[in-house]
Amino acid sequence: MRPGELNDTESQLWNSFxxxxxxxxxxxxxxxxPAVRAEVVAALLLGAGDDVAPGGRPGLRLAGVRVTGRLDLRFAEVAVPVRLEECVFDDxxxxxxxxxxxxxxCGCVVPGLxxxxxxxxxxxxxSRCRLTGPLVLTGSQIHGDLDLRDTxxxxxxxxxxxxxxxxAGGDVLCGNLDVRGGFRLSGAAVAGEFDLAGASLRNPGGHALxxxxxxxxEDFTFHPGFSSEGRVILSGATVAxxxxxxxxLLSNPGDVALEAVDVTVARNFxxxxxxxxxxxxxxxGSNVGTQLSFLDAVLSNPGGTALSLRLAQxxxxxxxxxxxxxxxVDARNARLGTVHDTPACWPADLRLAEATYDALSSPLTAAERLDWLRxxxxxxxxQPYEQLAATYQRLGHDDEARTVLLAKQRERRGMLPPHTRLWAYVQDAAVGYGYRPLRAGLWLMALLACGSLFFGARPPVPVEPETAPRFQAVFYTLxxxxxxxxxxxxxxxxxRGTGQWLAYALTAAGWILATAVAAGVSRGISRQ
Structure with missing residues (x-):
């Protein structure tokens, strides 16, 4: 390209390169x-400019022009830095x-890149650019930062x-980025942080990210001020x-708004x-190195699953x-570590089957926690009852643990056939399924008192009056x-008479009480 073929702005660019x-x-x-042809820019970047003096630092720095035509640098080697500010590209x-x-x-209007x-x-x-078409960086390598801030x-x-x-060998900076359409970077590797603070990603019905x-x-940051319409996918991500x-603010009504399955996070999520x-x-299936927090979050997915933590750790x-x-809220098979919660935040449907935890930070009684399980x-x-009872036992609260295990048996009773359920009611009334052993003593004392009073007033007749010992109502009842x-x-x-029927009743009650005690003791031994 000859200097005589250049307009004034192109000549300035040529001479300053x-x-x-x-x-x-x-x-x-x-x-x-003023217009600058894309072919002039390409010619300079591909080495058509004046020879560089020894020690010179060539570069293309251009501001406030309209770049006409298509800037085609495919498979080219561009050895100089390029900076364009507030330029408008036609193609x-x-x-x-x-x-x-x-x-x-910076501040450019581009129909895509x-x-x-x-x-x-x-x-x-x-940065501060407006792209009216796609930005394609598939398979690209950036040794420094990728900066899309305010674009x-x-x-x-x-x-x-x-x-x-x-x-990316540095950071990916997307603060206040505004995207209409999908944002896809699956399989990307970033050596620094990925910052989406204040970004707005909108792709309703599709994948916002x-x-x-x-x-x-480093950190993968979506706060503060990040918003999305459509699904945000982080599944399989590894964050150091x-x-x-x-x-x-994440919005994808009636569907999953945040999908982070099998994510590995070294610190907090x-x-x-x-x-x-x-x-x-x-x-x-996600694995969080320290704390997984929903403190002060608002989760809403009416009629569906608001939060799924299955197999999470x-x-x-x-x-x-x-x-x-x-x-x-589905936490089945999750390993939750220390759980922080309060009754005011318990959801109506909480699934804890096979979930485990090391401790519960809220000092709630077993009666309050049972509402959590139900x-x-x-x-x-x-299993949820066994897990809660084990947690109380580790804290030394054996009475609370027994309350939980008793509630477990009572809940189980509703699933039994009628004839077995009747025996379950007897065990509950007699000894609280073995978790209320003092109740057996109270029953024994009550029956002993009734029998002693009755037979003391109406003593039975001796079988052999000549050899019979002295009658003792208490020992007879025992x-x-x-x-x-x-x-x-x-x-x-x-x-005789009424006393005979009372004797039969006391004998039957004794056997029932003894059997219930034996069943309770057996249950207690098997639990150890």
Whole structure:
């Protein structure tokens, strides 16, 4: 390209390239922006400019122009830094397969950017830009930061950002990013932090963010001010620090709003402090190194699962939501560590089958905790009662543990056939299924008193008056009640009339009481 073929702005750019001096055409009305042809920019970047003097630092720095035509740098080697500010592009720049030193676009209007499999030795910056088409970074490698702060990207109905298998050697900065369409970066690897604070991702009915199987070496941050419409997918992600959604707003009504299945987080997974979710939160199989928190969160998925923690693991789990979750909370087979909760935040449907925990931070009685267990729509299951009883036993609260185990037997009773259920009622009344052993003594004392008073007033007749011992009403009643006693009163005397029927009743009551005690003792031994 010859200098005589250049307009004034292009000539300034051509002459300043060797030293990297800026060319700033701002100051006039936007409609009067000077034009710079994309082919001129490409020619300079591909080495058509004047020779660089020894020690020179060439570069392309351009502001306030309209770039006409298509900037085609596919598979090119761009050895100089490029910076464009407040420029308007007529066509989509194409950098597929290119290798660039550094590209900075600030405040530009671009109909998209195609940079799949490109390599950037430094940063890739698109800050304060407006993209009216997709940003394609599939398979790209950025040795520095990827900066998308304060940028708006609109491609409704398709992938507005495609960054599958992106590799970033620094941070990915997306603060206040506004995306209309899908944001996909599955399989990406980020050596720094991934910051989406204040970002707005909207793709109703689709995936607002698909970060499947990403690897983040520092924090993955969605707070404060992050919002999404559509599903946010973090499944399979590995985060070497923490994940935070504090103050975020996730919306995908009637479906899963946050899917974070099999996520591994080395530190905290914070889904509290003002998080609002309209849709389900699914954290099945995730492993959290320290605390999984829903403190002050609002979870709503009416008629569905508001929170799924199946097979999830955490050292601490904070379930103190701002109000009870509107929908099912499913923690089946989860390992929750220390659980923080209060009765005011318990959901109507809480599934705890096979869930385990090390401690419960709230100092609640067994009677209060039983309401917690009975909230499951799965009906009676023995393991949650055993787990709660074991927790009380570890704390030395044996009475509370027995209360829980007694409640377990009473809940189980409702599932028994009628004839077995009758015997269960007898065991409960007699000895509280073995968890209220003093009750047997009270029954024995009451029956002994009744029998002694009756037979003291109406003594039975001796079988052999000449050899019969002196009648003792108390010992006679004990002979009737206790199957193994041998005071000799029962064999020496025989009751008549009403006394005979009372004797039969006391004998039957004694056997029933003894059998109930034996069953309770057996249950207690088998529990040890």
């Amino acid at each position: 060797a030293t990297g001096a800026p060319v700033d055409a701002r100051g006039g009305p936007p409609a009067a922006r 989509v720049p194409s950098l597929g397969g290119a290798r660039c030193r550094e590209l900075v676009l 195609a940079a799949g499999t490109a390599q950037f030795d430094g940063r890739l910056v698109l 708006a990207i609109a491609a409704p109905g398709t992938e507005a950002v495609s960054a599958v298998r992106l590799v 698909d970060a499947y199987h990403v690897q983040i070496d 620090a923490g994940i935070g959604f504090c103050g975020a 914070d889904l509290g402090r003002g998080l609002t979710v309209d849709g389900g939160v699914k954290l099945d 955490a050292r601490e789990t904070d379930l103190r939501t701002r109000r009870p979750a509107d929908g099912t 909230r499951s729509s799965d009906g009676y299951l023995p 002979d009737l009640l206790v199957p193994v006693t041998a005071f000799g009163q029962e064999t020496a005397f025989v009751a």
